[in-house]
Amino acid sequence: xxxxxxxxxxxxxxxxxxxxxxxxxxxxxxxxxxxxxxxxxxxxxxxxxxxxxxxxxxxxxxxxxxxxxxxxxxxxxxxxxxxxxxxxxxxxxxxxxxxxxxxxxxxxxxxxxxxxxxxxxxxxxxxxxxxxxxxxxxxxxxxxxxxxxxxxxxxxxxxxxxxxxxxxxxxxxxxxxxxxxxxxxxxxxxxxxxxxxxxxxxxxxxxxxxxxxxxxxxxxxxxxxxxxxxxxxxxxxxxxxxxxxxxxxxxxxxxxxxxxxxxxxxxxxxxxxxxxxxxxxxxxxxxxxxxxxxxxxxxxxxxxxxxxxxxxxxxxxxxxxxxxxxxxxxxxxxxxxxxxxxxxxxxxxxxxxxxxxxxxxxxxxxxxxxxxxxxxxxxxxxxxxxxxxxxxxxxxxx
Ligand code: AMP
Numbered sequence: 001x002x003x004x005x006x007x008x009x010x011x012x013x014x015x016x017x018x019x020x021x022x023x024x025x026x027x028x029x030x031x032x033x034x035x036x037x038x039x040x041x042x043x044x045x046x047x048x049x050x051x052x053x054x055x056x057x058x059x060x061x062x063x064x065x066x067x068x069x070x071x072x073x074x075x076x077x078x079x080x081x082x083x084x085x086x087x088x089x090x091x092x093x094x095x096x097x098x099x100x101x102x103x104x105x106x107x108x109x110x111x112x113x114x115x116x117x118x119x120x121x122x123x124x125x126x127x128x129x130x131x132x133x134x135x136x137x138x139x140x141x142x143x144x145x146x147x148x149x150x151x152x153x154x155x156x157x158x159x160x161x162x163x164x165x166x167x168x169x170x171x172x173x174x175x176x177x178x179x180x181x182x183x184x185x186x187x188x189x190x191x192x193x194x195x196x197x198x199x200x201x202x203x204x205x206x207x208x209x210x211x212x213x214x215x216x217x218x219x220x221x222x223x224x225x226x227x228x229x230x231x232x233x234x235x236x237x238x239x240x241x242x243x244x245x246x247x248x249x250x251x252x253x254x255x256x257x258x259x260x261x262x263x264x265x266x267x268x269x270x271x272x273x274x275x276x277x278x279x280x281x282x283x284x285x286x287x288x289x290x291x292x293x294x295x296x297x298x299x300x301x302x303x304x305x306x307x308x309x310x311x312x313x314x315x316x317x318x319x320x321x322x323x324x325x326x327x328x329x330x331x332x333x334x335x336x337x338x339x340x341x342x343x344x345x346x347x348x349x350x351x352x353x354x355x356x357x358x359x360x361x362x363x364x365x366x367x368x369x370x371x372x373x374x375x376x377x378x379x380x381x382x383x384x385x386x387x388x389x390x391x392x393x394x395x396x397x398x
Contacts, residue, residue, distance in 0.1 A: 001086040001397065002026070002079070003390040004071075006064075008090065008130025010122060011035055013063045016386045017071060017078060017085070020394035023387055026078040027071060031063040039063075043070040045078050060126075064133040087142045088134050089393030091182070091385065092127045094120035095147035097173060102150065102392040105131055105143040113145065119177070119230070144393040151181030154222040159319070162229075176234075178216065178226035180208045180330075186388040187329045187381045188218040194366055194379065195325060203320040205313055208383065209339070210330030211239035211282065215309065217316035225319050227312050233269060236312065237305045239282035242272035244308075277301045284332045284339070291338075306339055310347035317351060323376055326353070328369075329383040337361045340369065344378055351376045 001021065007014040016028040029043040039057035044050040051070075057063045071077050071085075079085065090105070096116040103109055110128065117124045127145075134143055160176040161169060168174045178184075184206045191206075192199035199221040206216050213236040216226040227235030227243075237243045250264050259267075267276075275282035278301040280290055287305075290298025317323040326348070327333075328340055337360045344355045352375020360369040362380075370378045 001394045002084055003393045004067075004085050004088045004134075005386045005389045005393070006088060006090050006130050006134065007386075008060060008126050008133075010126040013060060013067070013130060015067050016390075018386060018390040020387075020390040025386075028386075029067070029070065031057060031066065033057070034060055034063050041066050041070065043067075043076070045076055048076060051076065059133075060129045061133040061136055064130070064137050068137060082138060082141070085138065085141055087144060087393050087397040088138065089144050089146055089389040090127060090131055090134075091389055092145045092147045093123035093149070093179070094177065095145075095149045096177070097153070097175075099145075099147045099150050100153035102144055102146040102396060104396050105145050109145065119173070142397050144396045146182055146389045146392045148179045148181050149177045151185040152176075152178030152216070152223045152226050155225060159225040174230055176226070176229045178214065178223065179228045179232045180212065180214050180216075181223070182385045182388045182392075183208050183329060183383040184214075184216040184218065184223060184226070186385065187327050187383055188216075188221070190366060190381050191325050191327050191379055192221075194368070194381070195377065197324075202325065203323045205316045205320075205323050205326045207309055207313070207326065207328050207333055207343075208330045209236070209309065209328060209333035209336075212241070213238045213243075213309075213330070213332070215312040215316060217319050219320045225316060237277065237301075237308050238273040239284075240270050240273045240275045242268045242276070274301050274305065277304060284336060288336065288338055302339065302342065306342040306346070309339075310343050313343070313348065313351075323351060326351075326376060326378045327381050328379070329381050334380055334382050335363065340378075340380070344370075348376070348378075353378055 003018050003020050005016045011034045013031040017026040027045045031041045033039040034057045040052055040054045042052045071079055094116045096119055098112045187206045188204045191204050192202055204218040208214050212232055214228045217224045233241050235243045253264055274287055278287050278297045280297055287298050287301045291302045332339055344353050354371045354374040356369055356371045359367055366381050368377050368379050
């Protein structure tokens with residue numbers, strides 16, 4: 001089936017047209033600066049040149065219209081007619097407690113997603129605008145929603161409750177939700193397939209280390225804990241997000257620096273993490289470069305980042321009373337041999353992890369990076385959220 005995968009942000013829209021069975025990507029691209037000056041669409045057909053076209057996009061409907069025009073363009077398009085698109089799969093950020101699985105979109109589902117807007121005020125409204133734009137331009141094409149939070153809905157109460165008055169959970173649904181669920185689900189399934197085992201018999205820890213980063217514990221194919229929380233701010237040190245901090249820091253900073261809550265949240269979301277700690281960059285390549293040059297700002301950031309990942313691996317090995325496999329994925333997890341080596345060699349000896357240095361330096365493939373006699377196997381598994389969304393969508397439409 002040909003599935004159009006849409007990932008709609010407040011001013012951007014990423015897309016891929018994918019064959020859900022063969023995994024072939026027919027075309028992909030990105031609309032940027034929607035609703036602003038200088039908006040443009042970047043479109044790359046499979047095997048063709050990347051094209052960038054500056055074009056006014058006052059709203060997401062216009063962005064979707066341009067995407068569909070590019071896909072059906074007589075010269076560089078990859079389909080003749082929109083009827084060739086079997087379904088649209090939307091990446092949706094927050095499904096709250098309502099969605100523990102992907103779903104076909106109808107009015108009831110839209111109302112339920114809208115109810116979750118409070119939980120993801122930056123993302124959910126943008127996702128809904130993307131759905132509305134597709135419905136307007138492709139009224140007869142089925143649409144599905146694949147939630148970042150859904151895979152984590154299997155967490156037990158003891159993992160998702162915070163130690164705050166229970167009434168706040170009852171009143172406002174304040175709890176751990178977790179994100180990157182599509183990636184954690186995809187990678188844990190691939191891990192079991194590569195290991196040649198039934199996922200029901202496995203305890204897997206997935207480390208999704210990208211600009212946003214999270215770890216999850218997957219036991220018997222179900223998520224039992226994850227590091228992101230009510231929002232994607234909790235957990236690991238990320239590109240610009242702080243991850244775990246003592247909540248009292250917020251009050252301390254407010255008094256010392258005369259900052260409002262909003263200003264502090266901006267600092268924690270946009271100016272912290274690798275960027276804040278290093279003072280040089282949110283990009284791990286820059287940090288690693290600085291560390292290689294012996295700069296303390298690079299070294300301390302690499303160490304704090306890898307230490308935090310190792311602490312979560314330890315926590316989740318405890319949560320599952322053991323671990324069979326640890327998977328690294330996303331930009332840093334797939335590409336940084338140094339970070340993987342720091343985590344495995346410095347902290348995972350007690351799990352019997354023995355890194356295979358040659359394998360650890362390979363790139364771009366699904367691979368075990370531990371030796372044959374390693375007690376716990378560590379894998380690098382490139383994530384593919386778009387393919388996972390396409391497959392989920394195809395399964396719903398069939
Ligand atoms: P993502 O959010 O998954 O796209 O990951 C983005 C992060 O991956 C950034 O911090 C990048 O620096 C990092 N990254 C991407 N490519 C590489 C690479 N070749 N080596 C090290 N880090 C990389």
